[in-house]
Amino acid sequence: MPQTLTEKILTRASGRPISPGDIVEVNVDLAAFHDLTGYHVIEVMEKMGKVRIWDLDKFVLAFDHLAPPPTERAAEIQVGLRKLAKSLNVKYFHDVGDGILHQLLLEKYALPGQVVMAADSHTTTAGAVGAFAQGLGASDIAAIVITGKTWLMIPEPFKIRLMGRLNPGVYGKDVALHILREFKAEGLSGKSVEFYVDDPSAFPMDYRATVSNMGTEMGADAAMFIPDQETINYIRNTRNLDVKPVTPDLGAKYMDEYDIELSRLEPLVAAPHSVDNVKSISEVEGLDVDYVFIGSCTNGRLSDIEAAAKILKRGKAKARCIAIPASRDVFERALELGYIDILVKAGCVVTYGTCGPCIGGHFGLVGPGEVAVSTSNRNFIGRMGSKEGKVYLANAAVAAATALEGKLADPRKYPS
Ligand SMILES: CC(C)[C@H](C(=O)O)[C@@H](O)C(=O)O
Numbered sequence: 331m332p333q334t335l336t337e338k339i340l341t342r343a344s345g346r347p348i349s350p351g352d353i354v355e356v357n358v359d360l361a362a363f364h365d366l367t368g369y370h371v372i373e374v375m376e377k378m379g380k381v382r383i384w385d386l387d388k389f390v391l392a393f394d395h396l397a398p399p400p401t402e403r404a405a406e407i408q409v410g411l412r413k414l415a416k417s418l419n420v421k422y423f424h425d426v427g428d429g430i431l432h433q434l435l436l437e438k439y440a441l442p443g444q445v446v447m448a449a450d451s452h453t454t455t456a457g458a459v460g461a462f463a464q465g466l467g468a469s470d471i472a473a474i475v476i477t478g479k480t481w482l483m484i485p486e487p488f489k490i491r492l493m494g495r496l497n498p499g500v501y502g503k504d505v506a507l508h509i510l511r512e513f514k515a516e517g518l519s520g521k522s523v524e525f526y527v528d529d530p531s532a533f534p535m536d537y538r539a540t541v542s543n544m545g546t547e548m549g550a551d552a553a554m555f556i557p558d559q560e561t562i563n564y565i566r567n568t569r570n571l572d573v574k575p576v577t578p579d580l581g582a583k584y585m586d587e588y589d590i591e592l593s594r595l596e597p598l599v600a601a602p603h604s605v606d607n608v609k610s611i612s613e614v615e616g617l618d619v620d621y622v623f624i625g626s627c628t629n630g631r632l633s634d635i636e637a638a639a640k641i642l643k644r645g646k647a648k649a650r651c652i653a654i655p656a657s658r659d660v661f662e663r664a665l666e667l668g669y670i671d672i673l674v675k676a677g678c679v680v681t682y683g684t685c686g687p688c689i690g691g692h693f694g695l696v697g698p699g700e701v702a703v704s705t706s707n708r709n710f711i712g713r714m715g716s717k718e719g720k721v722y723l724a725n726a727a728v729a730a731a732t733a734l735e736g737k738l739a740d741p742r743k744y745p746s
């Protein structure tokens with residue numbers, strides 16, 4: 331039987347023939363946790379009396395959520411995790427400032443065809459390179475880190491085909507928001523979404539990562555891009571590694587298929603207080619905005635910083651603006667290309683890879699009565715700070731145009 335990408339990966343990982351709905355045990359190729367969930371994972375491991383890592387080549391730890399630590403408690407947790415990482419000889423440990431875990435997994439570790447499991451819901455981001463990547467709770471991750479195995483129910487494969495090219499001002503974020511408008515939040519639960527891109531160069535890795543990242547908001551078990559030339563180029567450029575893509579067989583059967591003509595999309599926003607409350611930019615244009623956040627594992631990549639800089643080079647931001655490249659590599663590249671210089675001169679506060687504002691943790695929270703535009707992935711009440719604040723989710727160009735005007739703005743007014 332011809333197999334989908336999902337079936338191919340999970341057949342290999344479970345070592346037996348599978349069908350949707352089966353519950354199987356799989357070998358995990360890559361596991362990870364961060365400072366915030368790491369604390370709970372270790373707690374579970376301690377209770378089990380097994381604080382160990384099954385394979386040091388397959389485990390990543392990154393400090394990103396409360397990094398640098400904004401409280402004494404967060405600092406204390408990091409002291410403990412750092413000591414533990416040392417005593418267990420953790421090979422891939424990313425301390426404060428290296429970046430957000432999902433960006434690090436994408437840039438440095440995840441490979442096509444792998445099973446990737448981490449203690450954070452946005453682990454789906456690694457699906458951008460064609461990995462079956464899923465977020466799990468602390469107890470499940472503890473079991474994986476000890477044994478290298480987990481169990482899962484085989485999801486139904488669902489195919490989304492991306493055709494044509496995006497127009498200027500429209501990005502991966504708008505594809506994600508379009509899908510959320512069509513299928514609603516959690517609308518794809520129980521599905522493993524496989525994205526097929528007609529013209530690989532029309533939808534670069536950064537955009538794929540945004541869509542895979544928000545697969546979580548769609549409720550998908552996994553949101554993978556079928557590996558293609560773009561995947562090969564990305565891994566060659568970031569890691570100097572040649573990979574052989576794992577792809578679905580011709581004639582593989584999906585439970586359903588959905589097509590998106592990219593040229594028909596326009597810049598979209600998710601209005602308060604739900605990720606699927608999607609509106610076109612023209613419906614919200616002109617609304618006063620107090621605060622703009624450009625960053626997170628959704629949209630803190632080089633193409634986002636570039637899109638923002640190309641708009642913010644026109645003048646000073648009128649709204650308070652915080653820009654956070656998602657990793658040290660993104661930051662350094664943006665520095666070399668002059669984007670950081672532009673953002674700083676436009677009056678933005680710029681710092682290095684942290685979740686900070688996205689989760690309302692630190693480094694800039696939304697105040698009561700404030701309206702914010704954020705490139706992140708969640709806008710429920712209180713997510714980014716005050717319960718009396720409002721958050722619009724958008725792409726980085728919308729965010730930058732909004733910062734420039736102090737009002738929700740259409741980036742197409744600022745062609746580069
Ligand atoms: C803290 C963590 C458990 C959480 C997640 O899993 O998604 C966070 O990253 C988020 O985005 O809300």
Ligand code: SF4
Nearest residue numbers: 452626627685688689
């Ligand atoms: S950047 Fe935001 S969404 Fe991403 S892992 Fe951090 S808190 Fe979660």
